Amino acid sequence: MHDARAQLPATSAAPHSRSRPLPPYRGILAVDLKGFTERPAIDHEVVSRAVPEMLRISLERAGLARLWTDRLFPATTGDGYVLGFDPALMPLVIHPWLDTLQDVVAELNVHALGTAPLRLRVGLHIGPLPDTADGFGGNGTARTDTHRLLDSRPVRAVLAEHSEHITHVAAILSDRCHQDAVASGYTGRHRDWFHEVPATVDGKAFAQRAWLYVPAPSGPLPGRAAPAGRPEAPTATPRRHDVTGVLRAERGIINTGSVHGGQHLTNLDASARPDLEGGLDD
Template sequence: MSLSLPVPYAASRPLPPYRALFAVDAKDFTGLPAVQHGPVSRLIPELVDQALERADLSELRNAKKFSASTGDGVVFGFDPVFLPFVLWPFLHVLDGVLGAYNQQHVGPRIRLRASVHVGPLPDSGEPGDGNGTPRNDTHRLLDSRPVKAILAAASEQVTHLAAIISDRVHEDVVAGAYTGLHPDRCVEVPATVEGKNFAQRAWLYVPSPSGNLVQAGVPTRAEAVEPADRRDQPNGPDTHGAGNTQHVSEGVALMGNIGGDFTYGGDKRVGGRG
């Protein structure tokens, strides 16, 4: 059966529905012994689902769109209505779930990079659902230099998750104040991927910074100030800290005050899978 491909710009057609996207992959996965690849691949979605449950997002857990394993991680789409709650408290909770697992289990530490994006994607119940530029960009963000460098620079004993948020999500959800994640906890970065034609503005969020990141002024979980009324946000929103210039050997420079003038600088040494 021949398949007719749509011709760009030949006619107008309905825009696919907007779907949010969440993806994670594991740091240093390719360095694991082959015998551990399968178990770790199965473990990562289990930890993600556990965090969804603990963040009171069981509805999202049961309503994932075009979920797929990537070998060293998982990706799935979801209704954008959940985006504020994925940014807070889910990312915060996922970091805690990873920390608890790493403390209690002998074996490879599970440290994840995460990306969050949104855009129009086909979702009609047909083969090919979820494929499109937003999904490609979600994976590019996940592989981008800033999020890899930040996770590499942090302590493996303390920092278990580094998240990169697309500019579209940040503008609509964080800057729009629909989430408990305070904008001062997000660091603007230029997201680029070595060897790929990809460059976008994005935002880093590290729930549990450590080492050089703390010296640079990124506040720790313990420094997050809870609101007076916690009924709608049981874990409390994040707040900001202050800091001075700090250089990190893996090619990251965090400069300025996180309250506004916070920038990233990287070099080409940062790259490669894992």
């Protein structure tokens, strides 16, 4: 008798039912295009093909050609691309690659006459992911979180508020990525370049600590005030000889220098003395 159960796909054991080795840790790199759905349909295929080419060219220019050649679970998302890589390379992906990507996209936009400029959000994360060498590899929480980071408010706000003529790339790093590659000192960018943000996604139960890195900023980062203009010089306290004006004393004495000896004052009230009415004679 035919056993229909033999045709069912394999499933994993229930979580927490037994211990199993973790999948290897991977670096995860994902990119999305800003405003892809707003482009005319005729642009979609061309732009979708351009994204992996920009990644390949920029990785080669940054000295990371092997990352592209050896990429794990690569996949297009229509308006973006995702791949896995050896996490030991993460410091080099953060710098110089992100800066090189900014230059490559800027160069492409100069020559892409007649179309809206391409602008990319980049998400970087580190976590355990399986690689089954087929279309189902690389699935797991770490990859899901990377896409959530890409969709989060802070990184979207950067491209919305910064100049499209200057800021072509905005990256967001998971806290794990930042701690392992930036705070540790392995990345060739000072940690002050990275701005801590709460990464949340509208309509999703997602909230994580993350870090923004913008290679060519042209505005304030979310939660950080715009650079203040040059402050006005403080008003100096006027010196004595700078003061001009009228000195008045109603029935009193004004001293403008040192006084030696005593002083005596007699107030004369013109209203009380008829001979002084109208004032004192010269």
